Amino acid sequence: DAGITQSPRYKITETGRQVTLMCHQTWSHSYMFWYRQDLGHGLRLIYYSAAADITDKGEVPDGYVVSRSKTENFPLTLESATRSQTSVYFCASSGLAGVTGELFFGEGSRLTVL
Amino acid sequence: KQEVTQIPAALSVPEGENLVLNCSFTDSAIYNLQWFRQDPGKGLTSLLLIQSSQREQTSGRLNASLDKSSGRSTLYIAASQPGDSATYLCAVDRRDDKIIFGKGTRLHILP
Numbered sequence: 001d002a003g004i005t006q007s008p009r010y011k012i013t014e015t016g017r018q019v020t021l022m023c024h025q026t027w028s029h030s031y032m033f034w035y036r037q038d039l040g041h042g043l044r045l046i047y048y049s050a051a052a053d054i055t056d057k058g059e060v061p062d063g064y065v066v067s068r069s070k071t072e073n074f075p076l077t078l079e080s081a082t083r084s085q086t087s088v089y090f091c092a093s094s095g096l097a098g099v100t101g102e103l104f105f106g107e108g109s110r111l112t113v114l
Numbered sequence: 115k116q117e118v119t120q121i122p123a124a125l126s127v128p129e130g131e132n133l134v135l136n137c138s139f140t141d142s143a144i145y146n147l148q149w150f151r152q153d154p155g156k157g158l159t160s161l162l163l164i165q166s167s168q169r170e171q172t173s174g175r176l177n178a179s180l181d182k183s184s185g186r187s188t189l190y191i192a193a194s195q196p197g198d199s200a201t202y203l204c205a206v207d208r209r210d211d212k213i214i215f216g217k218g219t220r221l222h223i224l225p
Contacts, residue, residue, distance in 0.1 A: 040217075042215055042216065042217035042218060045214065058212060059214075090158070092158075094213075101146070102148065103205065105150075108156070
């Protein structure tokens with residue numbers, strides 16, 4: 001099906017473990033984004049990518065790693081999870097031909113770090 | 115640094131009323147502005163996208179306006195319905211590929 005999908009939708013992990021959240025889009029959008037949403041802070045940009053093999057930091061990149069070897073995938077890795085990374089993570093995509101436009105969101109991945 | 119502010123944080127209005135949600139941003143050098151709706155436990159759904167060269171966009175009962183010079187956008191909802199209850203967020207594309215969000219206005223339509 002066309003769209004943007006995130007997996008897993010729910011994840012519980014322990015402090016210090018590595019976690020990878022997956023994001024896949026079928027529109028061939030140039031841009032992909034990772035946001036976290038927390039009460040009181042709203043949506044904050046973690047990392048974004050303008051194209052395959054091009055990534056850049058957002059507002060809150062510390063503790064996260066991204067890669068984009070293929071246009072359609074943009075995984076987010078927490079190398080050593082901390083309790084402060086408990087959040088809802090949203091992946092989004094936008095834009096054809098390298099121009100941003102309407103932003104489309106996945107359903108979110110709810111991560112709990114114990 | 116671009117900051118996006120939405121006031122009020124929460125709003126309750128009786129069904130059938132027209133209402134306006136506000137969004138302000140500090141840097142007028144934007145590429146576009148979008149309004150989104152988010153239902154509890156769900157992702158965000160794009161409602162309207164206004165390019166920097168446009169003044170407004172309309173979709174059904176929704177009308178969004180953009181005044182870059184004053185750093186403001188409004189989302190007008192006509193004849194509100196209980197199904198309009200959700201959180202509404204605006205987001206600004208800053209031309210540097212970073213799209214920054216306001217914290218949203220939580221709207222409750224009273225039946």
